[in-house]
Structures are given as structure tokens and as C-alpha cells.
Amino acid sequence: MEILKYTEEHEKYREKLRVFFEKEVTPYADKWEEDHAVPKEVWRKVGQAGLLCPLVPEEYGGIGGDFSHVVVYMEEFAKTKQSGLMLTLHNDIVVPYILAYGTEEVKKKYLPKCVSGECITAVAMTEPAVGSDLSGMETTAVEDGDEIIINGNKTFISNGHVSDLVIVAARNSEIDDPYSGISLYLVEDGTPGFERGEKFDKLGMRSQDTAELFFNNCRIPKENMLGTKGGGFIMLMEKLQQERLCAAIGGVVGSEAIIKELIEFCQKTIVDGKPLSKSQAIRFELVEMATEVKLGRTFMETLIYDHIDGQNVVVETSMLKSWGTDLLNDHVNRALEIMGDYATLEESVLVRGFRDSRITTIFAGTNEIMKQVAAQFMGI
Numbered sequence: 001m002e003i004l005k006y007t008e009e010h011e012k013y014r015e016k017l018r019v020f021f022e023k024e025v026t027p028y029a030d031k032w033e034e035d036h037a038v039p040k041e042v043w044r045k046v047g048q049a050g051l052l053c054p055l056v057p058e059e060y061g062g063i064g065g066d067f068s069h070v071v072v073y074m075e076e077f078a079k080t081k082q083s084g085l086m087l088t089l090h091n092d093i094v095v096p097y098i099l100a101y102g103t104e105e106v107k108k109k110y111l112p113k114c115v116s117g118e119c120i121t122a123v124a125m126t127e128p129a130v131g132s133d134l135s136g137m138e139t140t141a142v143e144d145g146d147e148i149i150i151n152g153n154k155t156f157i158s159n160g161h162v163s164d165l166v167i168v169a170a171r172n173s174e175i176d177d178p179y180s181g182i183s184l185y186l187v188e189d190g191t192p193g194f195e196r197g198e199k200f201d202k203l204g205m206r207s208q209d210t211a212e213l214f215f216n217n218c219r220i221p222k223e224n225m226l227g228t229k230g231g232g233f234i235m236l237m238e239k240l241q242q243e244r245l246c247a248a249i250g251g252v253v254g255s256e257a258i259i260k261e262l263i264e265f266c267q268k269t270i271v272d273g274k275p276l277s278k279s280q281a282i283r284f285e286l287v288e289m290a291t292e293v294k295l296g297r298t299f300m301e302t303l304i305y306d307h308i309d310g311q312n313v314v315v316e317t318s319m320l321k322s323w324g325t326d327l328l329n330d331h332v333n334r335a336l337e338i339m340g341d342y343a344t345l346e347e348s349v350l351v352r353g354f355r356d357s358r359i360t361t362i363f364a365g366t367n368e369i370m371k372q373v374a375a376q377f378m379g380i
């Protein structure tokens with residue numbers, strides 16, 4: 001039974017994405033991995049093709065899509081088998097902050113450029129001494145007339161180099177409360193006092209630019225605050241749900257791609273005179289993995305359905321972010337074992353999958369934190 005129902009328009013969008021990714025992304029994945037970088041022009045190309053920010057309404061240049069467009073997007077993007085081009089981060093995680101909390105002026109100023117690819121975004125919460133527990137945030141924002149002065153360091157920021165606009169979480173020193181003293185600010189590239197550190201050389205997602213950001217007496221106009229002063233923590237908690245849902249979807253659709261590839265491999269690889277898929281041990285392994293993927297798909301579609309319906313899905317999102325990203329790691333590992341020696345070569349797509357999947361249990365809220373959140377909301 002299909003839980004999510006796609007319209008003809010969703011299917012046309014899927015086809016447009018498929019054609020674009022096959023031509024402009026998949027063929028370059030190995031090169032970007034080797035270079036540890038995705039050229040910024042690629043973002044412009046995606047924007048010019050009308051394939052950025054599906055959730056942005058038409059009045060700001062978007063297509064006014066719904067979360068089903070995001071799911072279609074992520075399913076097609078998973079087929080590119082690379083994760084350096086952080087389109088989901090921009091489309092479905094950062095830009096929604098501007099949509100939800102920006103003033104009309106801010107929306108008119110930035111959203112059309114976010115859609116065209118002229119303005120790539122990032123969100124900066126993490127600091128050298130602050131990860132899961134954002135209440136310890138040390139970056140400060142102090143009002144000075146019509147301006148706000150930001151001071152502090154952020155680290156592990158995705159799109160850290162390529163971004164033109166960063167949402168920075170900072171503490172208002174005059175509010176003496178760890179949670180209600182945080183606000184969100186828009187800082188443009190080129191603002192004096194805003195600098196970027198070296199790109200990190202990471203285990204996985206190598207072509208994605210994760211970097212440190214530095215703010216030294218960085219002055220921005222007061223209008224660049226998102227939402228209400230001191231409302232940053234609540235805004236982050238609200239929007240982190242969609243970020244975690246996207247990470248969960250990434251885990252399930254990634255596992256689907258692996259089992260498909262693995263079955264094809266086992267059917268065409270001959271061992272002891274017969275296809276590997278005819279060996280009982282391998283068949284059991286394949287059926288077990290396929291079962292887990294089907295369970296994941298059913299849970300994921302129900303969760304997406306409820307999310308679109310506006311229901312509170314904090315518990316389920318936390319569960320699936322944790323379970324789905326663990327599943328992806330487990331499946332990459334099992335696929336490597338079955339595919340053997342050639343799968344360990346750099347030219348094998350599984351090598352990239354092995355490295356990239358490892359990071360998914362850590363970002364967007366670690367899987368331990370996901371279990372803590374679920375337990376808390378379950379009243380355990």
C-alpha cells in the first residue's frame with residue numbers, strides 16, 4: 001500500500017530532477033570527491049534549472065511545493081550517490097527559517113536569490129565547546145543603535161565556504177537565561193568582521209565544505225534578526241525537526257539504493273558456478289536487509305504523511321533519525337562484506353557510502369540525543 005500519494009505534477013518534478021542530476025551531478029561525483037570540493041557554479045546551474053528551494057512560494061520565485069516535493073527530491077538526489085553538494089541543507093533546512101521567521105522585507109530580499117542559486121545558505125549553531133547542548137552557547141550579539149555586534153566562533157558549519165548568507169545563533173548578553181537568551185541573525189558574506197577558517201579534511205562527505213566561522217565585532221543591521229529576540233532556541237527546536245526528518249529520509253532512501261545495487265551484484269556475480277544470489281546464506285542476508293528497508297519505508301512514509309498533516313511527530317522523527325541512519329551504516333557494512341575485495345577500492349561507490357554514512361549518526365543531533373528526546377517526549 002502506498003501511503004504517500006504523488007500527483008502528476010510531483011512526477012513531472014521527479015523526471016526533471018532525474019534528468020538534471022544524471023547530466024549535471026552524477027558524472028562529476030568522483031571528481032568532486034577527489035578534489036574535496038564542489039564548484040560553486042553547480043549551485044547556479046541547479047538554480048537556473050529551477051531546482052532549488054521547492055518549498056518557496058511562487059511570489060518569491062519558487063514553485064510553492066509541499067514536503068512531498070522534498071521527498072521526491074531526496075529520492076532522486078540519493079541516486080547521485082554523493083553528498084558533497086548540500087542541496088537539502090539549503091533547500092529544506094536553512095531557507096525554511098527565512099520563510100518562517102523573516103520579515104516581508106527580508107523574504108523579498110533573500111528568497112528569490114536563494115531560489116536562483118545566487119544566495120547559498122548555511123546555519124551556524126555549533127561552537128568549539130558547544131555541540132548537542134546549545135544552552136552553553138558563547139557567541140554574543142550586542143545591540144548598538146541600529147546595529148547588532150556579533151562576536152564568537154562557530155565550527156563544523158556545512159556550506160561553510162560556499163555560503164553567501166549564514167544564519168548565526170548568538171546569545172543576547174542582557175537576557176540571563178541559557179535558553180531564552182538566544183537569537184538568530186542573518187550575516188552576509190563580505191560583512192566586515194566575518195571570516196572563514198580552513199575547510200575541514202573529514203572522514204566522509206569529503207567534497208562538502210565543513211568549516212569554522214569567525215565573528216570579530218561583526219556589525220549587521222538590526223533588521224537581520226529572524227523572528228523575536230530571545231526566540232532563537234524555540235525556532236531552532238522547531239526547525240530541527242525538519243532537519244532530522246531529512247536525515248532520517250536520507251538513511252532510508254540510502255539503504256534502498258544499497259539493497260538494489262547489492263541484489264544486482266549478487267545476481268550477476270558467479271561463485272562456485274552459480275550466481276551468488278543462489279547461495280542460501282546470501283539470500284537470507286538479502287531478504288533480511290530488504291525486509292528492514294521495507295519496514296523503514298513504511299515508517300518513513302507514515303511519518304512524512306503525519307508531518308505534512310501538521311501532527312506532532314517529535315518522537316517518531318527522533319526514532320527514525322536514529323534508526324534510519326544506523327540502518328544505513330549497517331547496510332553499507334553488510335554490502336561491503338558481500339561484495340568483497342573490489343568494493344573496497346576507491347572507485348567503488350560503496351567506499352564513499354561507507355565514509356559518508358558514518359557522519360549521519362552524528363550530525364542533525366546525534367543518535368544518542370535522538371533517543372534522549374524520544375524518551376523525554378514519551379514520558380519515560
Ligand SMILES: Cc1cc2nc3c(=O)[nH]c(=O)nc-3n(C[C@H](O)[C@H](O)[C@H](O)COP(=O)(O)OP(=O)(O)OC[C@H]3O[C@@H](n4cnc5c(N)ncnc54)[C@H](O)[C@@H]3O)c2cc1C
Pocket residue numbers: 122123124125126130131132133155156157158159202205210359362363364365366367368369372
Ligand atoms: C559533517 C558535519 C556537518 C555539520 N554541519 C553543521 C552545521 O551546518 N551547523 C551546525 O551548527 N553544526 C553542524 N555540525 C555539528 C553537529 O551538529 C554536532 O556535531 C552535533 O550537534 C553533536 O555535537 P558534538 O559533536 O560536539 O558532540 P557532543 O555534544 O560534544 O557529544 C559528544 C558525545 O556525547 C553524547 N552526548 C552528548 N550529550 C548527551 C546526552 N545528554 N545523553 C547521551 N549522550 C550524550 C553525544 O551523542 C556524543 O556521542 C556538523 C557536524 C558534522 C560532523
